[in-house]
Amino acid sequence: MLNPIKVLTVGHSKETIESLQQVLRKQTNVKSAARLLNGHVDPLQGIRELPDVLLLQVGQNWENELAALNVRPPSLRPTILAMGPSNDPNLLRRAMKMGVRDFLTVPIDEAEVITALKQIQEEKRSAQNPVPQRITAVLNAKGGSGATLLASNLSTFMAEKLKLRVALVDLDLQLGASALCLNLSPKTGIGDALSAADEVDSAALRGYMTHHGSGLDVLANVPHTVIEPTTVTPNQVDHLLTVVAQNYDHVVVDLPRSIDSLTLQVLARADRIVLVLQQHLSHLHDAKRLLNALRGHLDDVDNRVTVAINRYEGKGNIGIREIQGALGLKFHALIPNDYKRVCKAEDQGTPLYQYAPSAAITKSLSNLARNLAGVQPVKGGLLRRLFSSQQTTQ
Ligand SMILES: Nc1ncnc2c1ncn2[C@@H]1O[C@H](COP(=O)(O)OP(=O)(O)O)[C@@H](O)[C@H]1O
Numbered sequence: 172m173l174n175p176i177k178v179l180t181v182g183h184s185k186e187t188i189e190s191l192q193q194v195l196r197k198q199t200n201v202k203s204a205a206r207l208l209n210g211h212v213d214p215l216q217g218i219r220e221l222p223d224v225l226l227l228q229v230g231q232n233w234e235n236e237l238a239a240l241n242v243r244p245p246s247l248r249p250t251i252l253a254m255g256p257s258n259d260p261n262l263l264r265r266a267m268k269m270g271v272r273d274f275l276t277v278p279i280d281e282a283e284v285i286t287a288l289k290q291i292q293e294e295k296r297s298a299q300n301p302v303p304q305r306i307t308a309v310l311n312a313k314g315g316s317g318a319t320l321l322a323s324n325l326s327t328f329m330a331e332k333l334k335l336r337v338a339l340v341d342l343d344l345q346l347g348a349s350a351l352c353l354n355l356s357p358k359t360g361i362g363d364a365l366s367a368a369d370e371v372d373s374a375a376l377r378g379y380m381t382h383h384g385s386g387l388d389v390l391a392n393v394p395h396t397v398i399e400p401t402t403v404t405p406n407q408v409d410h411l412l413t414v415v416a417q418n419y420d421h422v423v424v425d426l427p428r429s430i431d432s433l434t435l436q437v438l439a440r441a442d443r444i445v446l447v448l449q450q451h452l453s454h455l456h457d458a459k460r461l462l463n464a465l466r467g468h469l470d471d472v473d474n475r476v477t478v479a480i481n482r483y484e485g486k487g488n489i490g491i492r493e494i495q496g497a498l499g500l501k502f503h504a505l506i507p508n509d510y511k512r513v514c515k516a517e518d519q520g521t522p523l524y525q526y527a528p529s530a531a532i533t534k535s536l537s538n539l540a541r542n543l544a545g546v547q548p549v550k551g552g553l554l555r556r557l558f559s560s561q562q563t564t565q
Pocket residue numbers: 311313314315316317318319320321348447481482483506507508509510511513514517532
């Protein structure tokens with residue numbers, strides 16, 4: 172049983188407040204109180220015990236009402252759901268800027284209020300019971316480096332072999348290939364999930380997922396559709412990622428090769444960023460540019476990036492030391508070149524651990540998957556010494 176959420180409804184219209192009170196009182200998990208904002212501007216003036224949520228009907232004097240709330244330090248401010256007219260862009264902008272959680276337009280849709288409250292309650296509950304959430308973002312330094320191959324193989328391995336609840340999110344909204352790589356054809360997918368991101372809860376999320384035989388759930392684009400990334404906001408990506416992370420042990424995100432507000436949103440939250448490149452000067456050059464850009468935008472990049480040198484060959488053009496020196500990073504993984512097996516496995520839509528369980532490429536991918544999931548690598552063996560000993564130990 173969840174603790175009830177304390178909601179204080181404040182406004183200028185007795186009628187609106189009363190009708191909201193009636194709706195809220197019918198909710199089992201809501202403890203509702205109300206006050207009429209009569210004469211004073213601070214909606215929380217004189218309130219001793221702060222509610223979890225302030226449901227605020229803003230009035231003509233909205234600027235002062237919001238300003239009064241804004242002077243409180245964030246820790247002394249409840250989550251605010253504002254209600255008001257939709258035709259005042261200044262009001263909307265101001266409300267969003269000061270961190271108002273949601274803006275509900277009048278006349279109030281009561282179902283919308285209940286949905287917003289349920290979501291807040293769910294978040295409150297997860298904050299109280301933190302679960303180890305691990306998000307791995309996979310990004311390539313150059314197109315065709317192998318990010319999608321890695322993302323699909325790492326995630327299926329974690330699901331089937333490590334028995335984790337894993338979601339693979341394909342955020343390459345235009346040309347995502349991870350579903351195809353796994354022989355899946357999503358009927359509904361990430362486009363719909365992003366459009367509904369504000370309301371998606373655990374139950375709705377399941378509907379957007381496509382299940383793979385390994386146990387993995389895939390959130391990808393439906394075939395032959397292209398989502399225009401400018402129609403998606405970083406907030407939608409963030410909300411969706413939050414719900415996915417709450418529902419799975421591990422989330423792997425396959426990213427497009429782009430540094431924009433959407434990919435940065437994911438990279439900011441990722442516990443680990445797997446940067447995939449091959450042993451070519453052009454790859455190294457782009458990896459360096461990419462890393463420098465990330466360092467400029469995000470915190471703690473160097474401790475979160477694992478460089479995956481894909482299609483690795485001992486006699487390759489550029490050695491590991493050179494790559495590490497140029498990028499200034501400590502963690503790396505080596506994924507050997509195995510064109511024949513990779514092509515066959517991809518054409519069949521089969522993960523490598525099924526298609527070629529004892530191949531060197533499979534072992535190195537498995538060890539990287541274990542490493543990312545925080546599971547000890549398999550002990551012993553020449554392959555382990557060759558590949559996994561050089562992988563990140565975090
Ligand atoms: N380790 C590897 N050995 C051989 N071929 C590989 C390997 N990794 C990737 N490839 C080949 O490169 C292609 C592009 O990989 P992909 O994962 O789609 O790259 P990205 O997502 O970075 O654009 C794959 O379809 C596969 O044919």
